[in-house]
Amino acid sequence: MPSLRPTIRDVAAHAGVSYQTVSRVINGEPGVAPATRLRVEKAIAELGYQPNAIARSMATGSTRTLICLSPNLTDYTFACIIEGAQTEARKRGYALFSASAADEGLFAELVQQMVGSRRVDGLMVINPYADGRHAHVPTDVPTVFVGARPREVGVHSVALDDVEVGRMATAHLIERGHRRIAMITGPLAEDCSQDRVLGYKLALSQADIPFDPALQCEGDWSASSAYAACRRLLAVAAPPTAVFAQNDRMAIGVIRAARDVGWRVPADLAVIGVDDMPLASYFDPPLTTIRQDLFAIGEQAARLLLLALQEPTAPPLHLRIPAQLIIRAST
Numbered sequence: 001m002p003s004l005r006p007t008i009r010d011v012a013a014h015a016g017v018s019y020q021t022v023s024r025v026i027n028g029e030p031g032v033a034p035a036t037r038l039r040v041e042k043a044i045a046e047l048g049y050q051p052n053a054i055a056r057s058m059a060t061g062s063t064r065t066l067i068c069l070s071p072n073l074t075d076y077t078f079a080c081i082i083e084g085a086q087t088e089a090r091k092r093g094y095a096l097f098s099a100s101a102a103d104e105g106l107f108a109e110l111v112q113q114m115v116g117s118r119r120v121d122g123l124m125v126i127n128p129y130a131d132g133r134h135a136h137v138p139t140d141v142p143t144v145f146v147g148a149r150p151r152e153v154g155v156h157s158v159a160l161d162d163v164e165v166g167r168m169a170t171a172h173l174i175e176r177g178h179r180r181i182a183m184i185t186g187p188l189a190e191d192c193s194q195d196r197v198l199g200y201k202l203a204l205s206q207a208d209i210p211f212d213p214a215l216q217c218e219g220d221w222s223a224s225s226a227y228a229a230c231r232r233l234l235a236v237a238a239p240p241t242a243v244f245a246q247n248d249r250m251a252i253g254v255i256r257a258a259r260d261v262g263w264r265v266p267a268d269l270a271v272i273g274v275d276d277m278p279l280a281s282y283f284d285p286p287l288t289t290i291r292q293d294l295f296a297i298g299e300q301a302a303r304l305l306l307l308a309l310q311e312p313t314a315p316p317l318h319l320r321i322p323a324q325l326i327i328r329a330s331t
Contacts (some may be wrong), residue, residue: 073100140193
């Protein structure tokens with residue numbers, strides 16, 4: 001039976017243009033008048049035309065495929081970022097695949113398999129400084145780092161404005177009258193943890209509160225690490241009256257630790273987190289937190305990567321996404 005799938009020539013006839021013009025529109029090439037581009041896009045939508053990915057790849061030398069490498073695919077933060085990136089890439093006619101690399105060795109292997117063999121056009125890396133994985137990023141492939149300041153030349157980046165996150169969270173606790181404010185950080189090898197520390201210290205300085213190193217503990221983003229850290233903090237001679245946990249999971253560990261030693265939240269200990277996980281408003285008490293738009297971070301990362309593909313000589317951009325204070329009952 002003859003195929004009913006519309007062809008590029010069908011689109012051209014429907015729009016009243018040449019098939020070369022349709023090809024330029026599909027591939028995002030310049031030289032097409034805005035009105036003509038809209039007419040072609042309308043014809044594509046009306047006919048349900050879908051470009052042949054293999055043919056386009058052969059013609060352009062591009063796979064129109066991107067890959068995102070993340071420390072894991074189960075973390076809520078990473079999953080939301082990837083979802084945003086996939087959605088944006090799909091809108092632009094690209095496929096974005098994701099893979100997890102728990103350590104530097106596996107990361108290097110995946111880069112060689114997918115990027116070194118040119119199976120993908122561009123690379124997105126979440127948490128590039130979790131270990132030495134950043135050293136395995138090829139210099140001749142468009143790359144975007146997510147959640148970090150790139151120390152390499154020519155790499156685009158997008159991240160939450162983590163300095164402002166730390167400042168905003170700490171300032172909120174200060175506004176509530178607290179001066180003994182502890183902080184439980186994520187792994188300090190990661191830029192976001194370091195930047196949130198800077199914001200914390202900035203807020204203290206602006207309020208003329210001296211920084212006390214005894215009130216800072218390092219966690220690993222898990223509730224259990226924050227639980228242990230909080231038990232240590234509450235046992236000191238002058239314990240804190242508030243805790244800034246650098247993510248929501250650690251904030252939950254803090255709340256549990258406080259309750260296990262008979263402290264009430266927020267009457268005895270105020271707690272603030274970061275992320276605004278979907279269940280944050282259902283915690284007991286509902287968690288005050290700093291909301292980050294993870295989906296938007298993923299979208300922006302995909303846009304930067306596509307920009308790097310289209311304009312390989314353009315200087316790298318470093319975007320910082322604003323956060324929002326969400327006040328609930330834990331403070």
